[in-house]
Structure formats: structure tokens, C-alpha cells
Amino acid sequence: MNEATKVVQDAPRGDDLDARSKAIRRRILEVLAQRRVGGHISPAFSIIEILLVLYDECLRLPKDAAGIDDRDRFILSKGHGCLALYAVLEHKGLIPPEELDRLCSVGAPLGVLPERNISRGIEATTGTLGHGLPIAVGMALAARINEKNSNIYVLVGDGELNEGANWEAAFHAVKHRLANLTILVDRNRQQSSGPVENVLPMPYMPALWREIGFNVCHVPGHDRRALREALLVPLPDPRPTVVICETTKGKGLGKSEGSGEWHYGQAPSLNEIPSLL
């Protein structure tokens, strides 16, 4: 626990992000500003580096994912981070820019929470918390039954782990020895009403995964080198894996980093954006 806290405190604030990480953050704010809709900004900003590593280096993902059943799958269980997912999928060519530009307009495919859209790389409808992990367990089992070599990744929030259905799924993932399942925990230590440590403290969370029977890696969640190592270096045990990513809510939002500000809210104006980033 002390170690984990140390990682967060030592992480540089904002200026360590490379040009691409910054461009994705800017794109998210600009879409919201142009569309004049509210969105979950800070929950998206904590997961951008995790998504970049996944989509750069881990996921075997054809451009047209529909109908290809041995693809790797990624589920954003904390659907509140979907602005990051949309921007990364756009960056990877799976979502056309004109669709992201129409965010949350009537009849548009992309909303403030994600809905299943395989051809756009969105594997599950999420936003109501605690649904992604059970689905991911089923996908990992389906790959086994179908004798496909797909890996399933699911990203959950640390606040989201309050939901009991996650733990039902976790117990079964271990029972089935799902070595093709990787759970990423976005440990940004904030949930809607305040800090995780006030709302429902779970200091035992990392130890709990290990006790249940998972491989557990613990990494600074904005450090792409560390994330890459955790996700790509094969582990010896045929067990499911949890990668606990120590992140900062609203990473890259300057003074608002690490706070509950911008969890959900009205978009900034285009003029405001440079001062925010």
C-alpha cells in the first residue's frame, strides 16, 4: 500500500505526457466544447495511457472487427471513461472523425456512455457499473470453447469495484483458470461523491485479488513503459491477471488533477481549453 501511494505522489503532473497523449486530451475537450454537451472528463483522462498501450501494442484488432471471431476484445467496464475510448479508437482509425464530431446528437452512434458497436470497436454497452467483468469472463470462456486464441481485456474503475457482481465474476474467472483474461483496474482513487478512501475504503483491494487467485501486477498507470511490461511480459501461471494501474483522476488537467472536479460536467468553452491543459 505504501508503495502504491508513493508511485502516485512521485508521478510528475501533466508535463510528462507526450504530444500524442496531450493531443487526445485536447481532442476530447474540443469535441465537448463544439457539441456543447456535458461529459465525464476526468474519468476519461485517467485511462488514456492505458488505452494507448492496449491499442498500440496488445490488441490483435482488424480494422473491420465485425465478424472476425478470433480478435482480441477490450471492454471498457467503467463506461464513464468512454470519451477516452472514442478518441483512441478515432486515432486508430476505427471511429471516423465525423462520428465523434456528432457526439450525443440525436440518432448519432456515439453517446456520453458507450453502446455495443462491434464495427467501431465497442464490444459492450456499459456505463451502469459492474457489468463488464462478468461479460468478459463469458467472452474468455467462449474463446476457450471455440478454440480461438483471443485475449480478453476489461478495464474497471476502483470505485466500480464497490459493485458485488464484479466479485462474483472474479471468483468464477479463477475457478475457470482464465489465463486469457486480463483485468485492468483504473485506480484513480476518486468516485462520484468523493475520495474512495472516504466513500468505501478498500485498502485491501490489491491483496484481495492475489488472495482470490489472480496474478497481480501493480504499475504507475500513466507510465507507458511500465504498462507495456505488465501487459506484454507473459506470466508463468495459467491464471487470470489483474493489472492495478495507479492513475490520477483528470490527469493532464493542470490544477484540477487528482480532484473530483470535471467528473461530469458542462463542456469547457474552446477559449478555456488551453488554460485547462
Add this chain to the structure above:
Amino acid sequence: MREAFSKSLQRLARHDSRIVFVGCDLPYNSMREFQAAFPQRFFMEGIAEQYVVGMAAGLASGGLIPYVQSTATFITRRAFEQLFIDIGLQQLRVRIIGSGGGLVYSEFGPTHTALEDLALLRQVPNMGICVPRTGEELGRLLLSTIEWDGPLYIRLSDGAQESDGGPIGEMGRACLLRHGKGALIISTGVVSSAISDIEELLVQGGHNPEVLHFSTLRPFDSASLCEAARNAAQIIIIEEHHRDGGLGSMVIETLADAKILRPTTRIGTRFEPALSCGEHLEISAKFGLRGPALAQAILAACVHQRTAALR
């Protein structure tokens, strides 16, 4: 009916490798033959209904067709959000098999009876709803469930007859169990078989009712309902389900939309603490759903409606 389900599913699984069985801590030895025949496609999971529905959604997104069995009331009440979002909104081919539909588990009391399952599932987008009345009807419906493009709920009623000698219902088609004139009786599930048991009592009472059975509430055969209702003087709806939200509501809503108005009586259960626990057939009779009590309830409805019409 469990036995019929087990045998039919095994037969289907032999010809279709996409079929997977998932149980939610079912009674000892459940589906043992299926397990022996298809060990890779058999899962007996823990007491975790929410997980099991999500997991089945994951299996279905991998191209498989999971049949998930649990106690009807547990899976519909506790996992409602998973039914709605994971398989309803995502329109995945998951089949939910609810055992103990209706008053079957009335000995255990109100935590175990499934009397609002149909009302709940009607609200789930894309959810097909099957309420077979006999083992052979279940077998026929199961055949159609394979290619049904979306989620589906099948309500099992333990203790149903294998056959009641009547015609067998099909997906999306109302099944005419008795030709008649005057009163139109509309029913679903095992109660439909119970009506043929008391036919003689109705005839002795001077009635010649038409009996229309619905083995599926979605797809719902509105056309047959409207046609039968137009020719009827009065309507009596009978279901082993709360009077609100189930078949009775569907019939009244459908006929109101079609501007067909007939004197109508709904016979079904209601939340009643004094009747929340007891032996299945005894409690069913208290609600007027079996045997002479069913005949009395129907005859009373006929008298009442005739009186109302005269007024």
C-alpha cells in the same frame, strides 16, 4: 417439465455445437446427462445470478447460444438489470430458463414464487417470452429458440403434463384449444391445460366457451386475439401470475389499441400475505386457478358480465 427440457436440449445440442448449458447452482445431479455428453459446453456456476447473465452475454457475443437455467424468481428479480442491459439492449442470443414459474414453489412462500416474472420481462427490450403449457409444447418451442435472434425467456412449471391431448402451440401463434361461442377464455402456461380439465363443469353451467392459449407472449399474436375478441360477447383471462402486468394486461392493452371493447374479467394471483405460503395446488385453487375453483371463478365471471351487460 424440467425433464422434458433436459432431454430436448440434449437432443438439440447434439446437432448444434453452439449450444451451451449454464446452471446457477441447480439441484444435485441436474442436467447430468448433458454434462456427460458435452462436458466442454456445460457450466454449473455458483449462486451468482447477476454474474451468470453477464457471463452468458459474453458467451453469446462469442457466437455461442447459452441456455441459462435458474429459479425463475431469482434470475428475474435479482438479475433484472443484467437481463435488461447485457442481453436485452445488446440483443444477444441468451436463453433464460426459469424453473418454478408461477406458484410451483408456493410451499417456500413469497421469496420463491414467480408471479411477476412476465410483467418484468415484458419491459426488457427484444426479450422473447415463452410460457409452454406441457412438456411436448416446450419441446416444440425449444426447436424455434435456436434461431430466435435475440434474448428469450422460457418459464418452466414443474409438474406440468407431458401432453394434454390438445394441439401444440408454436412461437408467435395463438393456439385454439376449444371452439366455442359467447365467452372467450384466454390463458397461458399450465393453466391452459387446467381449463380442459374443467370443461364439463362449464358446459353443465350452460356455457360453450372458446379457449385461446398463448404459448408465447412475445412474439404476441395480436391478430388472432383481435379476431377472437371481435366474435366474443365477453372475455375471461386466466394466468398463474399477478393480475397486473402479465397476459391480462397485454390483452386489455392490445384490445384497447384496436378499439375492441368487451366486458373483461382477469383471474390471477395478487400479493396477499394470507395466501403467500401453502401447497401448490391448494394455493392455486384459492386463487381460482385449478379444478372446481377455476370452474367457479369462470362461471362467476360469466354471470357477473351478463348482469353488467343487462344493466
